Structure formats: C-alpha cells, structure tokens
Amino acid sequence: MTRLSFTGFQWDRANRLKCEKHGVPIAAIEELFRRPVAIFPDPAHSDQEERFKAIGKTDDRRSVLMVFTLRRRRADVFIRLISARYMHKREVDHYEKEAARAQER
Numbered sequence: 001m002t003r004l005s006f007t008g009f010q011w012d013r014a015n016r017l018k019c020e021k022h023g024v025p026i027a028a029i030e031e032l033f034r035r036p037v038a039i040f041p042d043p044a045h046s047d048q049e050e051r052f053k054a055i056g057k058t059d060d061r062r063s064v065l066m067v068f069t070l071r072r073r074r075a076d077v078f079i080r081l082i083s084a085r086y087m088h089k090r091e092v093d094h095y096e097k098e099a100a101r102a103q104e105r
Helices: 013-021 026-032 089-104
Strands: 038-041 051-057 063-073 076-086
Touching: 013 026, 013 076, 026 051, 026 063, 038 089, 063 089
Parallel strands: none
Antiparallel strands: 038 051, 051 063, 063 076
C-alpha cells in the first residue's frame, strides 16, 4: 500500500458525473486517497498522459477501483480522477494477488 503525496483534487463536471454514475460519492473517493491505497501504473491507457489505477477500501470494506492522473501546477500536485467504481469479487481477488506479488519483489 502506498500513501500518495498531493495538494488536492481537480474536479470538474465531467469527472464528477462519471464517478457518481458508478455510485461512488466524491467524498468517499477523496477519503480513500487520504489513506494508503494500492497504486499500479496503467501503461495501456497512458498514451497522452501518465495514468494510474488505485484500489482502496471504504469504511464499509467495499473495494473501489479508481483511475487517475496527476496534474502539476508549480509545486502543487493534484489528483484528477478519470473514473471510480466499486469492484467485483473477481477483480478484488486478481488485484490482491498482484499486490502480494509486488510485495515479494
């Protein structure tokens, strides 16, 4: 698990609606990033900008998959969410195995 150092979040109408469409409240997303989360590079979707996937658990232990990029403004770093959604059990199992492998390295 990683704790990301950042200044804040960059929200606009489009990314708010996309995250909320999947039932994940904005406040829950922001809270997840204030805790340690598993972060993975997303090279398959990093053509125009570097993207990452993050996985965290809500207070009620639901796993959330978040796709984001980092935006820098001078010395400040902002998280710009691209998407966030609750994960299916199969996905949770897959990423837990990936995280265990990464810790072994």
